[in-house]
Amino acid sequence: MPKISVRAARVNAGFSQDEAAKKLGISRFTLQRYESDPKQIRQGMLEKMRVVYKMDHDNLFFKL
Numbered sequence: 001m002p003k004i005s006v007r008a009a010r011v012n013a014g015f016s017q018d019e020a021a022k023k024l025g026i027s028r029f030t031l032q033r034y035e036s037d038p039k040q041i042r043q044g045m046l047e048k049m050r051v052v053y054k055m056d057h058d059n060l061f062f063k064l
Contacts, residue, residue, distance in 0.1 A: 013053040
């Protein structure tokens with residue numbers, strides 16, 4: 001399964017950083033940190049991203 005970046009997942013879902021941050025319930029700054037260093041993302045947030053970005057559980061493989 002190919003891995004994509006957190007940023008690519010957001011862009012593929014059609015969201016700006018502001019839009020995605022609002023839907024995820026986090027600040028834009030926090031989303032920027034997650035996109036630049038995905039190792040900071042906790043499991044619960046990964047699950048939220050999967051739902052918001054409409055990714056199948058099997059396809060949720062981010063570059064870490």
